[in-house]
Amino acid sequence: MVICVLLARFALIAALGDRRALLAEPVALAPEAGGPQMVGEVSAAAEAFGLHSGMRLGEALARCPGLRLVPPDPDGVRSLWSELLDRLEGIGAAVESDRAGQAFFEAGGLAGIHGGNIEGVLASTRRALAGRDGSGAGRGARIGVAPARFSAYAAALKARPRRAAEMVSAGAVRAFLAPLPVRLLRSRAELAALPETLERLGIRTLGELAALPAPAMAERFGHPGLLALDLARGRDTPIEPRRPAEPVVERLALPEAASGPQLEHALVLLIARLLARPERRGRSLRSIALSARFVEGGTWRTAVTLRQASADPDRLRIVLTPKLSELPAPAESIAVEVEAFGPPAREQARLIDERGSAESRRERIGEAVRQARQAAGSDAALRVLAIDPESRLPERRAVLAPFPAEPAEERRR
Amino acid sequence: MTGEGLHRLGTPRRATVHAGRGGVPTTVGRTRVEAVNEDWVVEDRWWTGKPLRRRYFELVMVDGRNVVVFLDLESGRWFTQRA
Numbered sequence: 001m002v003i004c005v006l007l008a009r010f011a012l013i014a015a016l017g018d019r020r021a022l023l024a025e026p027v028a029l030a031p032e033a034g035g036p037q038m039v040g041e042v043s044a045a046a047e048a049f050g051l052h053s054g055m056r057l058g059e060a061l062a063r064c065p066g067l068r069l070v071p072p073d074p075d076g077v078r079s080l081w082s083e084l085l086d087r088l089e090g091i092g093a094a095v096e097s098d099r100a101g102q103a104f105f106e107a108g109g110l111a112g113i114h115g116g117n118i119e120g121v122l123a124s125t126r127r128a129l130a131g132r133d134g135s136g137a138g139r140g141a142r143i144g145v146a147p148a149r150f151s152a153y154a155a156a157l158k159a160r161p162r163r164a165a166e167m168v169s170a171g172a173v174r175a176f177l178a179p180l181p182v183r184l185l186r187s188r189a190e191l192a193a194l195p196e197t198l199e200r201l202g203i204r205t206l207g208e209l210a211a212l213p214a215p216a217m218a219e220r221f222g223h224p225g226l227l228a229l230d231l232a233r234g235r236d237t238p239i240e241p242r243r244p245a246e247p248v249v250e251r252l253a254l255p256e257a258a259s260g261p262q263l264e265h266a267l268v269l270l271i272a273r274l275l276a277r278p279e280r281r282g283r284s285l286r287s288i289a290l291s292a293r294f295v296e297g298g299t300w301r302t303a304v305t306l307r308q309a310s311a312d313p314d315r316l317r318i319v320l321t322p323k324l325s326e327l328p329a330p331a332e333s334i335a336v337e338v339e340a341f342g343p344p345a346r347e348q349a350r351l352i353d354e355r356g357s358a359e360s361r362r363e364r365i366g367e368a369v370r371q372a373r374q375a376a377g378s379d380a381a382l383r384v385l386a387i388d389p390e391s392r393l394p395e396r397r398a399v400l401a402p403f404p405a406e407p408a409e410e411r412r413r
Numbered sequence: 414m415t416g417e418g419l420h421r422l423g424t425p426r427r428a429t430v431h432a433g434r435g436g437v438p439t440t441v442g443r444t445r446v447e448a449v450n451e452d453w454v455v456e457d458r459w460w461t462g463k464p465l466r467r468r469y470f471e472l473v474m475v476d477g478r479n480v481v482v483f484l485d486l487e488s489g490r491w492f493t494q495r496a
Contacts, residue, residue, distance in 0.1 A: 384422065392455050393465070394481075394496045400420035 001107045001118060002239060003125065004144040004152035005088070008161075010101030012041040014077040015070045015298070022068065030069035030298075031057055040072055071298025075291045075335075078301070084138045085242070087128040091121075094241035096149075098189075104149050104239055118145060122165050142166075147173055148236035153187055154180055173234035178207025185228055194221065194228055206232040250274045251335035263324050263334070264317075265387040269401050270336040271316045272385070276378055276402030284309035285316065286342035290323050292331035300328060309342020313404055369403050378402065425492035430482055438470055441480055441493065448473045455483075471496070 007013070012029055016022055026049060029040025037057045049064035061067055081100035088095050092113055093105035107121045114120035122143060129138030143165035144155025151173050159166035168176045182203060183195040203209050210232040217225035230236065250273045252266050267290075274280075286309040291301040302323050310316065320336070372380040381403035388396050433439040438446050450471040457465040466486035474480055481496040 379420075382420065393457065394423035394494050395421050395425065398422040400422065 001145050001147060002149050002152040002236075003093075003105055003107045003121070003165075004146075004149070004156040005103045005125065005129065005138070006142045006144070006153070006156040006159075007084075007101040007138060007140065008142070009041045009043065010081065011072065011074075011077045012043065012070065014080045014100070015073040017073075017076065022070075025068060026051070026064050026066055027068045027070055028060060029053075029072045032072050032074075032300075039069070071294070071296070073299045074301045075293065075299035082247075084129060087131070087138070088125065091124045091128050093125075094239070096239045096241050102153075104152060105241070106239055107145065118167070144168070146176075146234075148231075148234060149239060150188070150231040150236045151177060151234050154184060157184075170234075174207075174210060177232060177234060178205060178210065180206045182206060182209055182228075182232075185231060188227070188231070191224055191228055191231075194224055197221075198228075246279060246341070247337070248274065248277050248279050249335055249337035250277070251333055253333045254331055262388050263327075263331075264321055265385070266334060267320055267324060267336070268313070268317055269385055269387065269399060270334070271313050271320070272401040272404060274336050274338065275311055275313060275316075275404065278378060280311075280338070280341070282311075282344050284311045284342035284344065285338055285340075287339035288316065288320065289337045289339050290320055291335045291337065292327055293333045293335075294329045295332045296329060300331075302326060303339055305340075306342075423495045425483070425494045428482055428491045428493040430484075430491035432484075436468070436484065438472060438482055438491075441472065441474065441482055444478075445475045446472045447475045450479070469496075 009023070012027065013020060013023070015029055016027070023043045024045060026043060026046035028042040028046050028051060031037045031039065038054050039051065039057055039060045041053050042051045042055075042060075046060075046064060046067060049067075051060050051064055051067070077100050081097070085095050085097055085103060088103060088105065092110050095103050095105045097103040107118055110121045110124075111117055114124045122145070125143065126141075129141050131138070140161040142156045142159040142161050144152045144157070144159050144167075145165050146152040146155045146168040147170045151168055154177060155166040155168045181195075182198045182205060184206065185191040185195050185198075198204075198209065203212070209228060212229065214226060214229055217229045221228070250270045252270055254263075254266065274285075285306065287303060287305040289301055289303040291299060293299050304319055304323065306315075306319060369381040379402075382400040383403045384398050385401040386398050389398070391397050429442055430438045431440045437449055437452075440446060450473060452468065452470045455465070455467045455469060459465075464487065467483040468486060469481060469483040472480045472482065480493060482491055482493050484491055
């Protein structure tokens with residue numbers, strides 16, 4: 001059986017932080033800085049005014065003049081959701097989660113360590129979501145249990161927050177899904193456009209969809225049609241658990257409105273510090289995220305996947321620097337985080353030996369740095385990095401950054 | 414910029430400075446000031462809740478050293494700094 005944990009308005013809850021009491025009032029996530037002028041998730045009180053996620057800001061304010069807008073906090077959402085997933089993994093669950101507020105895991109293997117039955121697993125899940133003091137962000141979760149991912153999701157939608165989980169047995173799953181509307185298929189990104197076409201053809205429920213012959217669906221809609229048919233019949237693809245993240249992040253506070261070259265210098269420093277982190281263990285970086293916390297509140301985040309995994313600071317700088325220009329507002333701090341590591345960073349040997357004196361000198365320095373670090377820790381070899389050389393305040397001009405690891409050093413890791 | 418484990422260069426250090434007429438330093442520690450090369454005022458972050466106002470002096474000491482000191486006009490304390 002698959003367990004689905006559903007937390008409605010998760011992005012809004014995360015953005016509200018300690019002000020969660022505001023959920024009782026009409027509040028909505030403000031449009032993302034630099035993005036289209038549309039509100040994000042809205043509270044139940046705002047829904048009563050006819051507001052919904054994706055509505056134009058002007059229309060939302062016209063319908064509900066007392067609407068309070070909360071700056072979105074993608075960084076906060078990510079860390080809060082990651083914390084909840086960590087807690088679920090803490091009870092032994094292999095969790096799949098494509099979006100914050102929605103998680104799936106197989107209950108089968110967990111029953112043995114949680115009382116021998118599904119109720120024990122559900123009780124442990126609730127405890128994990130509520131946190132130690134019972135006030136965690138996951139306490140209002142809706143839980144559904146069904147034989148597959150999609151049916152578990154449908155069951156969770158039917159469950160009430162903080163109440164008993166909605167359970168659908170394997171024998172009852174088709175009957176359970178049959179009366180539900182086909183627009184439920186929109187929960188799958190690859191089927192987002194299908195429900196509208198189905199409704200135009202007069203197929204309004206999953207039961208009507210399940211009754212259609214597979215060849216006809218395949219002919220009309222191709223692979224998405226067959227997937228939709230499987231879902232409507234209570235089948236789904238296997239759960240693909242996430243690989244637990246290794247949070248390696250470096251953050252710099254910017255006490256004043258840093259811009260242009262200063263931000264670039266800060267980025268160089270962050271990259272150097274990221275590459276010097278022992279958790280990297282000589283691996284290259286496959287995917288990196290650049291995030292910022294704004295002076296006015298809220299956060300911004302953008303991720304970059306490198307065409308070729310690299311641990312070369314210059315290459316990383318070239319990739320990330322253009323992203324700085326996308327910063328939509330003055331930042332209070334910026335951070336660089338490793339989202340995925342690549343294979344160990346190794347320089348390929350050259351076919352023709354072109355080593356000059358400069359290169360051999362660099363290798364000797366690299367060797368000296370390696371030995372110094374081994375003897376006295378990662379801070380043993382540092383270099384002076386100019387951050388804001390023109391500043392009138394001497395303490396803002398330069399900092400000590402980790403000395404970049406030389407290829408020779410990388411190879412030894 | 415600040416951050417965990419960040420080593421900043423040229424951070425100010427508290428100093429014992431005696432000032433004479435016009436607030437001009439006469440001794441730094443136990444060493445007398447021979448001459449004042451230059452003095453200037455830096456005002457920054459006046460738009461924040463923590464404004465920064467400093468009066469800098471570049472001094473020549475009797476032992477021949479060049480020293481830069483400043484008076485923090487907000488706290489009234491003296492600091493030396495590698496400029």
